[in-house]
Amino acid sequence: xxxxxxxxxxxxxxxxxxxxxxxxxxxxxxxxxxxxxxxxxxxxxxxxxxxxxxxxxxxxxxxxxxxxxxxxxxxxxxxxxxxxxxxxxxxxxxxxxxxxxxxxxxxxxxxxxxxxxxxxxxxxxxxxxxxxxxxxxxxxxxxxxxxxxxxxxxxxxxxxxxxxxxxxxxxxxxxxxxxxxxxxxxxxxxxxxxxxxxxxxxxxxxxxxxxxxxxxxxxxxxxxxxxxxxxxxxxxxxxxxxxxxxxxxxxxxxxxxxxxxxxxxxxxxxxxxxxxxxxxxxxxxxxxxxxxxxxxxxxxxxxxxxxxxx
Amino acid sequence: xxxxxxxxxxxxxxxxxxxxxxxxxxxxxxxxxxxxxxxxxxxxxxxxxxxxxxxxxxxxxxxxxxxxxxxxxxxxxxxxxxxxxxxxxxxxxxxxxxxxxxxxxxxxxxxxxxxxxxxxxxxxxxxxxxxxxxxxxxxxxxxxxxxxxxxxxxxxxxxxxxxxxxxxxxxxxxxxxxxxxxxxxxxxxxxxxxxxxxxxxxxxxxxxxxxxxxxxxxxxxxxxxxxxxxxxxxxxxxxxxxxxxxxxxxxxxxxxxxxxxxxxxxxxxxxxxxxxxxxxxxxxxxxxxxxxxxxxxxxxxxxxxxxxxxxxxxxxxxxxxxxxxxxxxxxxxxxxxxxxxxxxxxxxxxxxxxxxxxxxxxxxxxxxxxxxxxxxxxxxxxxxxxxxxxxxxxxxxxxxxxxxxxxxxxxxxxxxxxxxxxxxxxxx
Numbered sequence: 001x002x003x004x005x006x007x008x009x010x011x012x013x014x015x016x017x018x019x020x021x022x023x024x025x026x027x028x029x030x031x032x033x034x035x036x037x038x039x040x041x042x043x044x045x046x047x048x049x050x051x052x053x054x055x056x057x058x059x060x061x062x063x064x065x066x067x068x069x070x071x072x073x074x075x076x077x078x079x080x081x082x083x084x085x086x087x088x089x090x091x092x093x094x095x096x097x098x099x100x101x102x103x104x105x106x107x108x109x110x111x112x113x114x115x116x117x118x119x120x121x122x123x124x125x126x127x128x129x130x131x132x133x134x135x136x137x138x139x140x141x142x143x144x145x146x147x148x149x150x151x152x153x154x155x156x157x158x159x160x161x162x163x164x165x166x167x168x169x170x171x172x173x174x175x176x177x178x179x180x181x182x183x184x185x186x187x188x189x190x191x192x193x194x195x196x197x198x199x200x201x202x203x204x205x206x207x208x209x210x211x212x213x214x215x216x217x218x219x220x221x222x223x224x225x226x227x228x229x230x231x232x233x234x235x236x237x238x239x240x241x242x243x244x245x246x247x248x249x250x251x252x253x254x255x256x257x258x259x260x261x262x263x264x265x266x267x268x269x270x271x272x273x274x275x276x277x278x279x280x281x282x283x284x285x286x287x288x289x290x291x292x293x294x295x296x297x298x299x300x301x302x303x304x305x306x307x308x309x310x
Numbered sequence: 311x312x313x314x315x316x317x318x319x320x321x322x323x324x325x326x327x328x329x330x331x332x333x334x335x336x337x338x339x340x341x342x343x344x345x346x347x348x349x350x351x352x353x354x355x356x357x358x359x360x361x362x363x364x365x366x367x368x369x370x371x372x373x374x375x376x377x378x379x380x381x382x383x384x385x386x387x388x389x390x391x392x393x394x395x396x397x398x399x400x401x402x403x404x405x406x407x408x409x410x411x412x413x414x415x416x417x418x419x420x421x422x423x424x425x426x427x428x429x430x431x432x433x434x435x436x437x438x439x440x441x442x443x444x445x446x447x448x449x450x451x452x453x454x455x456x457x458x459x460x461x462x463x464x465x466x467x468x469x470x471x472x473x474x475x476x477x478x479x480x481x482x483x484x485x486x487x488x489x490x491x492x493x494x495x496x497x498x499x500x501x502x503x504x505x506x507x508x509x510x511x512x513x514x515x516x517x518x519x520x521x522x523x524x525x526x527x528x529x530x531x532x533x534x535x536x537x538x539x540x541x542x543x544x545x546x547x548x549x550x551x552x553x554x555x556x557x558x559x560x561x562x563x564x565x566x567x568x569x570x571x572x573x574x575x576x577x578x579x580x581x582x583x584x585x586x587x588x589x590x591x592x593x594x595x596x597x598x599x600x601x602x603x604x605x606x607x608x609x610x611x612x613x614x615x616x617x618x619x620x621x622x623x624x625x626x627x628x629x630x631x632x633x634x635x636x637x638x639x640x641x642x643x644x645x646x647x648x649x650x651x652x653x654x655x656x657x658x659x660x661x662x663x664x665x666x667x668x669x670x671x672x673x674x675x676x677x678x679x680x681x682x683x684x685x686x687x688x689x690x691x692x693x694x695x696x697x698x699x700x701x702x703x704x705x706x707x708x709x710x711x712x713x714x715x716x717x718x719x720x721x722x723x724x725x726x727x728x729x730x731x732x733x734x735x736x737x738x
Contacts, residue, residue, distance in 0.1 A: 014507070092625060113625035114509040115579035134627070135509030174509055197506040198514075 006307050009121040009128040010300055012137035014178040021179050024299055025147050031298035035071070035291070044302050045074035048105045053096065054131070055081040055111040060266055060290065061131050061141070065108045068297035074106075092116065093123050100126050106304055109133070114171075127304040129297075135169045141265050142175035144296040146183070148289045149220055152261050157184040160257075162214045164248065165224025165273055166195040166235075172265045173224060177203045190214035191224070192246055194235040211245070211252055218256040222263045223248050223274045239272055249275040253283065261285045311335055311350055313726060318355025318687060320677045321654045322362070323663035331360055333683040336725035340679055353721060353728075355687050361658050362675050363395030363684030363724065365665035366636065367563055368460075368485075368539055368611035371397070373416070375404025380616040380704050382416065385636075386425040387702035388614070390730040392636040393686030393719030395426050396665075396674065398611075400460040401433040408433035408444045413452040425729050427684075429455040429669065434473045434484060440464045443473050450480050455669055458485035460539060461586075463521055465491060467528060474534030483535035483668075488521035488546070489587070498627045500588040504573040510626065515543035515594065518587050522546045526553040526560055537668070538562040540613050542587040544597035551606050561668060563611040566642035567633055569598040569651075575709065581622045581629035582709040585615065599651045602660060608668065610660040612639050616705035634708040637701060641710075644690050644717035683726040686719045692732070694718065699733065 004023045005016075013021060034042060050069040052062050062078060069076035079099070090098075096107060106127045109117050114134030121128035132138040150156050161180055167173045167189050180187045187205035189196065190213070200207050208214035215221060226242060236242045253260065262274075262284045270276050279286060315331040320341065332340040332347055345352075371385035372378075380388070389397050399416065401407035407416065413430050420428035432454040433444050438461075446457060457477055463486065464470045473484050494513040499505050501512025522538055526549060529536040541547060541562045553560045567585065572595050575583040583589060601607040612635025622629050643661060646652050652660070666675025673682040694700070696708070696715050722730035 091620075091623070093623065111625070113627045115626045119579060119625060133509075137509070169509075171509060174507075198501065199503045199506040202503045202506050 003306070005303055008304070008307060009117075009130075010139055010304060011118045011121060011128065011130045012178070013139045013142055013175045014137065016179070016182075018182045021143070021146070021182060024143050024296065024303065025150060027299035027303060028143070028147055028292070028295040032292065032295035035295055040071050041073065042071065043073045045069065045072035045305055048074045048305060049103060050074045050076050050106045050108060050301065051099050051104050052076065052078045052108045052131075053099065053110070054079065055092070055109075055116075056132070058110055058131070060293075061110065064290070064293045065131060065297050068294050068301055071294070072298055072301060074301070093120060096120050096124055100124050105308060106301060127308060129300055129304065132171050135171050135174070137175045138171040139175050140293070140297055140300055141172045142179050143300070144289055144293040145176055145222065145263060145265070146179060147292045147296055148263065148285055149261070151288070151292070152285060153219060158186070159219040160186045160188070160217055161220040161222065162188045162190065162218040163222045163224065164190045164211070164214055165246065166226055167191050167200070167224065168195045168197050169227065170224050176222065177205060181205070188214055188218070192236055192242070212255055215252055216255040218260050220261055220263060221248065221253065221256060225265065225267065226269060226273050228269065243272050247273050247275060248278050250277045250281075253278060263289060266290065311726065312348065313723075314345065314347060314349040314352045315355050315360055315685070315687065316345055316352060318358045318360040320360045321658050322676050322678070323655055323659035326655060331677060331685070333723070333726045336683055338677065338679060338681050338683050341677070353687065357689065357691070358720065359654065359688040359690060360677055361393070361686050361688060362662040362677050362681070363686050363722065364393045364639065364661045365396040365669070365671070365674065366394045366612050366614065366639065367398045367609055367665050367668070368565070369397045369399050369614040369636065370402065370616065370632070371399040372616060373403060373419070374412070378704065379618055382419050382428070383423050384702060384704045385614075386420065386423050388634070388636040389426050390722040390724065391700065391702045391719065392639050393688060393722050394636055394639065395684040395686070395722065395724045396429060396671070397426055398429050398431050398455060400431050400458060402438070402461050406433050406438055407431070407454070408436050408438070410445065410448045410452040413449050413454045417453045425724060429453065431455065431460070431485060432457045434459045434464055435469060438462050440466050440469055443469065443476055446476055446482065447480055450482055456483050456485050456537065458487060458539065460485065460487045463487050463489045463491060467524065470525065471528050471532055474528055474532040474536060478532065478534040483537055485537045485539050486521065486525045487539050488518050488525055490517050490520040493517045493520065498584065499576055500573040500590045502573055502591050504576055508576065508579065513588060515545060515590060518543050519545045519549060522549050526550070526558055529553070529560055530556070530558045533559065535559040535561070540565045540568065540587055540611070541598070541607070542568045542590050542594060544594045547597050547601045547606055554606070561608040563609040564598045564602060564607045565611060565613045566635060566639055569595060569602060569646065570642045571595070579626045580709060581624070581626055582633060582707050584626065584629050584631055585613070585633045586631035599646065602646065602656070603651050607660070608664050610639070610643060612636055616703050617707045619706050622707050632707060634703050634705060636703070637696065638708060638710050638715070640688060640719055641715040641717040644688070647690075683723055685723040687721040687723075688717065689720045689732070690717045692716065692718050692720065
């Protein structure tokens with residue numbers, strides 16, 4: 001396979017070409033196969049150090065990256081801000097540079113500030129994988145979403161995708177929207193108006209007015225997690241009401257195409273944005289997403305590691 | 311001491327003429343068409359513009375309290391390097407300038423430095439708490455010229471009403487940093503297409519406009535003079551136009567960054583473009599330019615707001631608001647002239663004549679016989695890199711630092727003394 005991605009870092013999908021996105025997806029297949037084999041191990045990153053620098057809580061993404069790094073034989077080290085020197089007043093770049101001095105090759109960075117990943121990447125020599133920065137991007141999540149869609153639908157181009165929930169604060173929505181537009185998918189977004197950006201025309205996708213409109217004829221429904229703490233910002237009056245008007249249930253998915261798949265980046269709030277009768281149904285591919293996440297992250301780590309050699 | 315500035319073009323708000331300026335001690339004693347005079351020193355201003363020393367109604371000198379960002383000395387040096395001879399420093403020092411002793415201390419220190427005239431702006435409310443107004447009379451006696459809780463708007467309308475009324479008893483005025491604090495609380499940039507792309511919390515222009523509307527209504531109620539600081543949005547100007555039409559005593563200023571840049575500059579999360587009010591849309595920027603052109607905007611003021619590199623070298627949302635302005639005022643404003651937005655005369659009106667009028671500085675704002683010899687000699691064609699050598703501020707938070715600029719003050723004269731010379735410039 002010709003190498004089509006040669007950057008040091010993976011910060012976001014907005015800046016990637018269609019070919020680069022497809023390259024990541026194609027590269028992940030071999031790792032998915034490996035993960036399903038007897039010996040789930042390769043030596044591609046043997047002798048390399050990967051630090052998961054998580055300045056924001058995460059379970060799934062951190063474990064996924066850690067698993068990916070370890071299956072590639074890298075030394076994977078976890079760091080989270082609660083136990084770090086960040087609370088002692090050290091700056092982000094200083095913290096990372098200190099860890100870089102320990103001869104770290106790749107940082108997997110999660111941070112609550114939009115732009116944090118590029119800020120760090122521009123100031124260090126090690127590679128940076130953005131594992132979510134504020135409401136900006138979460139590129140590996142979108143890549144694993146696309147991989148999962150392609151796996152189930154056989155294709156990406158021309159599919160109708162509905163992204164539903166808190167779009168305003170969602171990095172997952174942004175990464176998916178940027179990528180899906182490049183890949184020729186038809187994206188619709190829906191949520192309470194308080195969670196849809198006023199300037200959503202920059203997303204170049206249809207903004208739906210009702211749940212029915214959002215779901216009708218859809219091939220892929222991606223439900224966004226609602227952050228329960230956002231109630232304080234008066235974005236939604238109550239969880240009960242959110243579920244009633246904006247949650248996905250069995251009735252509502254009847255309007256979608258009959259082989260539509262249901263996705264969610266997790267962690268799900270059962271009975272809030274998604275009911276159990278949907279989350280646990282045949283159409284749900286939520287756990288496939290999680291499985292594919294490891295393969296995607298192995299591909300990303302491997303590609304960045306190769307780029308470092310060049 | 312007699313000084314002759316010869317061969318230059320004198321630009322006033324209402325006329326332009328090629329003539330020589332004769333200065334004796336701290337005054338302009340004559341405008342002459344010959345060189346037949348005895349002088350101690352001559353400046354050849356061939357190809358240069360001779361303009362009244364610029365008056366910047368909105369700076370932050372961080373002194374006392376945050377001298378690592380800038381102090382009165384570095385601030386004054388930056389001012390004169392930008393052709394500015396009079397500055398109005400805002401009150402958000404530490405301690406705050408909310409009482410006469412701080413005002414006096416600032417002025418005394420500035421006089422000792424001797425580069426510019428410092429006309430402090432006092433706080434509106436004690437401790438910037440927005441609860442009770444400061445001793446305005448006492449502070450005016452000490453040298454304060456206006457009142458503002460810049461950076462923190464006075465949210466209580468009855469306090470703002472009192473401030474407007476009370477200031478008017480001393481023939482002074484109130485400067486409003488117009489911002490509805492609750493709307494888009496903790497926003498870090500303009501709310502628009504760019505904030506949506508970047509996933510940064512936006513501040514809609516309505517955050518500013520709501521307070522502009524309130525403050526003008528309070529000016530209507532009180533008859534007091536309200537000056538709206540750093541107007542950045544199209545609708546703020548629409549509201550100001552309405553108020554002016556209705557005869558409300560309102561004036562306003564626009565900062566160079568708001569007529570030069572849009573929020574597109576933030577696409578790389580450059581914290582040097584982070585300020586409050588934020589860079590807004592193309593439409594807003596064009597409205598600022600139109601307002602400068604049609605006379606709706608009274609004054610150009612920099613909102614020079616130094617911050618240490620360490621403070622700006624952080625995640626975007628953590629960085630403080632503010633941009634250096636004193637040394638980019640001339641090149642950015644001359645760009646407006648080059649773009650045919652305003653004339654040179656209008657530039658002088660906005661940067662010196664009108665501020666002098668608002669501040670009732672009768673011996674400033676014009677190059678004329680009998681006026682104070684506060685003069686900037688500008689080379690509109692000088693191209694140079696604004697580098698660390700030229701930058702006189704202690705801080706570096708200008709996105710234009712290390713960039714190529716066109717147009718600069720090559721001589722700045724304060725009270726008849728040359729207080730700044732552009733490094734490459736040779737006196738004859």
